[in-house]
Amino acid sequence: MAERLIYLPLGGAGEIGMNAYVYGYGEPGRERLIVVDLGVTFGDMDSAPGIDLIMADVGWLEANRDRIEGIFITHGHEDHVGALGLLWPKIQKPVHCRRFTGALARLKLEEMGQPVDQLQIHAPRPEVITAGPFQVQFVPISHSIPESSALIIDTPAGRIVHTGDFKLDGTPVVGEAFDPIMWHEIAGEGQGIKVLACDSTNIFSPQPGRSEALLANPLLDFVMAQRQMVVATTFASNIARLKTLAEAGVAAGRKICLLGRAMRRMITVGIETGILTSFPPVVSPEEAAELPRDKVLLIVTGSQGERRAASAQLSRGRYLGIELKEGDSFLFSSRTIPGNERGVIRIQNQLSEMGVDLFDADDGVYHVSGHANRPDIEAVHDLLKPQIVIPMHGEHMHLREHAKLATKKGLAAMVATNGDMIDLTGPVPRVVDQIDTGRLYLDGSVLIGAMDGVVRDRIRMALNGHAMVSVIIDEDDSPLPDAWVELSGLPETGRAGVPVAQSIEGELAEFLDRADGKTVRNDDKLEEAIRKITRQVSMEEIGKKPEVTVIISRLAAE
C-alpha cells in the first residue's frame, strides 16, 4: 500500500490546554510516529472536582508504542510539557528538547521518578534530528516563555511546520525574536511548505499583537507612581515579564523580592541555562519585610487566583512576614484565563478590604498576550504559503474560525479535533480514521479515566448529598429491625421537624418488618428497595433525592 502522512491530535484540538499531537509516515496502519508535546490542563469544580491534573488519554500511543520514534517538546509551558513525567511510562521513547525546555522537562521526569537519560538536548536549526522517516528541526519563535520553538518536520511527503504556541515579536525582551527572514527562507526551501499546523487561540483578537518590549515604559511609570508597597503578579514562566517588572522596580529605587516557588525556580532555570543573562539582585521575604514600604517591589505567583499561590496568601493576611496595608498597590500584569474569574475576583475583593489599590491588566496597558492574533496568523499564512492549514490549539470555535480564514485565502484547511486522524498526503486533508481518545485524570497518585465514573460520583454527591444506609440480615435471613442512616452534605431537619435520618430510618424499619424473604435474600433487590425508600422520604422531607449507598451485612451462622 502507498505510504501516507498522517496527523492525529490527542489533546489541544478542540480545547485550550493539554496539547498532544502525533504525526505519522508510512504504510497505513504501520506509520512510524512522532509525538509533539505532552501537556496538562487543570480541573475545576464544575467538571473535575478534586482532580489534580488533566491530560490526554494516550492509550492509542501505548498500544502502538513500537511505532513511536520519539517525543518532541516545543516549549516549557505546563500545557505542553506538564504531562511528560506522568505519561512517559506509557510511551518510553527519547524526549527531544532545546536546553531551557529540557531543564523543565527534566524536572517533570524526575518528579515522577522517570529516567532523565531519555532526554536529548538539541541546538536549534540548522541542527536536524532524524526520527525514523522524519527530519526535525527546532526553530526559534517568540512566545511568553523563553526558547519557544516551532518544529520543521520534513517527511517524504513534504515539509510540515508545526508552530507550537507563538506570537510575532521582534523585541521579546528575553529569548529569541521572531525572524521573518529565516521563516521566508524556510518557506522557500525545496518544495515549500506542505502543511502548516498553527496555533489558533487568539484568532478572535482582531488587532495585531503587541511586543513584550512595549511594556517597559508603562510598567516603569506605574511603579514610579506608587507611594507604598507594590506587588505585581504574572505567570512565573514569563521570564521576560519578570525581568521587565524587576528592572522597573530597580529603576524606581526599590528592592525586588520574588514570592512563590515556581517563580524562583524559573529564574534559577533561566540563569542556569543561559537564557537569562541578567536579572536584578533579589532580597528575601524577611529582608523585604524590614524595608520601608516604598522601597519594595514584590513579584508574586498566582495571577489566575490559585488558592495556594502567593497572591492568594497575601490576600488572606500575613505571608512570610509580609502584610499588605492601606495604600499598597497590587498589579495584575496578566490576563484572567476564562474560567478563572471567580478565583481572581475573590482575591481582588480581599485585597480591596485591606485597602489595597488594584490595577488590572485586562485593559492591556500592563500586559501583552503570548499568542498570535488574527492579523499575525494571517501574516504567517502569507509568509509560509502552505498548501494545507491545520488549525491547532484552540476551542472548536477557534479552530473553525481559523479554518474559515485559511479557506478564504484559498488555502486547503480542515478542522481536526482530538481523535481525528487526518491524511495529509494529497493536496487536501482527508479524515481517514477516528481514534478513541479522551482524558486521563491525576487523582492523588492515581491516573484514572475521565469516564471511569469517579468524577461523576463526586459531582453527584456535591449536587445531591449522600445518604448511607446500613442494614443487617441475621443468620436466618431475617433483617434486624433497625436500619442505620447517616447523611452527609444534607440538611439535618426536614419538613416533619425531626431529623431527616430518623424519618428515613422509620420508613426503612417498617419496610424491613414486612419485606418478603425473596427480597431479603437478594442483595440487589433489597438494595434497590432501600434506595428507593431513602430517596422518597428525602424528597418529601427536603425536596431532594440524595445519592444513596447501602451496606448490607449478612451475619454468618457461627
Place this chain on the structure above:
Amino acid sequence: MAERLIYLPLGGAGEIGMNAYVYGYGEPGRERLIVVDLGVTFGDMDSAPGIDLIMADVGWLEANRDRIEGIFITHGHEDHVGALGLLWPKIQKPVHCRRFTGALARLKLEEMGQPVDQLQIHAPRPEVITAGPFQVQFVPISHSIPESSALIIDTPAGRIVHTGDFKLDGTPVVGEAFDPIMWHEIAGEGQGIKVLACDSTNIFSPQPGRSEALLANPLLDFVMAQRQMVVATTFASNIARLKTLAEAGVAAGRKICLLGRAMRRMITVGIETGILTSFPPVVSPEEAAELPRDKVLLIVTGSQGERRAASAQLSRGRYLGIELKEGDSFLFSSRTIPGNERGVIRIQNQLSEMGVDLFDADDGVYHVSGHANRPDIEAVHDLLKPQIVIPMHGEHMHLREHAKLATKKGLAAMVATNGDMIDLTGPVPRVVDQIDTGRLYLDGSVLIGAMDGVVRDRIRMALNGHAMVSVIIDEDDSPLPDAWVELSGLPETGRAGVPVAQSIEGELAEFLDRADGKTVRNDDKLEEAIRKITRQVSMEEIGKKPEVTVIISRLAAE
C-alpha cells in the same frame, strides 16, 4: 436618647447580587425600619454545589419584625425580588411596588404559597407612601428592565435617594427615560439630598454608558446580513432588547419565535401591565420549524450558559423540533457575567461543532449595559449634590472605588458592607454596630444557613471522595471480624493492584481483631480509630484522604 437615621445592608454590599437593604429611624435600638429589595444570587460548584438559590440571612429582621413598617421593591430583577416569596414568612409585612414589578413580585409570593394580598401597587412620584417615620416615593429611572425605580425616602433627618440599579438612558426603547429635570427638582426640594445610596457595579467602566436605542440599527444590520436561521439570546427581563430584536427580525422579513418559559412570561407580564404597548406577533416553535430557515428569528433564554435554558438545549441538538445547522447564526446580545464563562464557552463550542456562526456581544456592538458607568455615577453625584454618598450594590472593590470617587469630589462617603450598621444622622456617616449576617441557601425545599456545614461537606466529598465503613459489634461487645467498606467518588484500584476497599477492609479486620474493650465500647473512640485507618490506607494506596463515614451497629441482646 436622640433619634437617629440608620442604614444597614444585609445583602448586595460587598457582592453583586442578593440585594437587601434596611433603613431605620428612631431612638437607637428602637428605630422603625423599612426593607428595600429582597433578592437572590445563584450558587456555583466552587462555593455552593447543589444549592438552588442564595439570599441574605434576614435573622436580624426576623428578630426585629415588630419594628418593620414594610418592604419596598425597586425593580423586578431576580437579585432584587427573587427572595421575596422565600423570606416573606420571616418578615410578614406589606410589600410595596409599582405595577410591573408587582406582577413579578406576585409570582414570587404565589410560588411559595404566601399571601398576595400583602402586595400594594403604587403609582410613581408624586404618590407618597407613608411607612412609619418614612415618606417614600417611587421615582422612574432607566435600567435593563422596565419600570426600574429609585426611591426617595424622606425622613425627619433628611432626604435619602436610594437609586436601585440604574443607568442614564434618555431613550430606553421600553419604559421610562432618565429625566434629569425631574431629578434636578428632587435635589432642589427642601434641604436637598442628605444621602445618596448609589449603584456601584460599573464604577470601573470608564466610558459614559450607551443608550438601549443605539442597538436598533446594528441589530437590524446584523439580522439582514444573515442567510440562514438566526438565534439571539439575551436576558428574558430585558424587554426593550427583546422588542428591538423582534422588530429587527420583522424588518428583515422574518417571523419571531420566543423560546424559554421566562421569556414568554416576561412578554406576557409586560403586555398585561401595559408596559409593553406593542410587540410583533410571534409563532410557535412548531411553526418556526416548518418555515424556511432564512425566515425565522429565534429569541431564546440562556445567555449566561445556564444548562437547562433554551440556548443550551439548542446547542445539544434538536429542541422543540428545531435543530441548528451549518450556516445558522447565533448572537449573544448580552455580556457574560464574570463566573459564567465556562458555561457560555461550553455552549459556544457545541454550536461551533454544528457549524453555527457565533456573534459575541462582548465587543459591545450588540449589547449595552443596564448600569451607570463611572462618568454617569459622577454625573448623578453632580446632579443630586448629596451630603453623603453610600456606595451600594457591588463587590468590595466597586464600593471602595465609588467611595474614593465621591471623596475626591468633596462628598462624605463610606464603604459599608453587609452587616455594617451606619448612622447617617450627622454630617458624616459613622459605623455604630455590626449585625450578624450571612447567607441563606435554598437547598431543595429547605432553607439552610451557609455555615451549617451542609455545603462544606458536599465540597469535601467532591474534592476527596467518600468512604463508608460499617462495623457490627455483637451482644458481648465484640466486633464481628468483617468490616464492610464502600467507596464513592474514589478510584477503585490502588497501588497494591487490588481494590482499595478490600485493602481498607483488610486493615480494619486486623484492627478490630486486636482492639481493646475500652475502644470497642466507646463509639467515638472506635469511630476515630476506624476513620484514621481508612484514611491512612487510602493515602498509601491512592494518595488521597477521603471523607469517612462510620456506621457502628451494636446488636442488642435479644
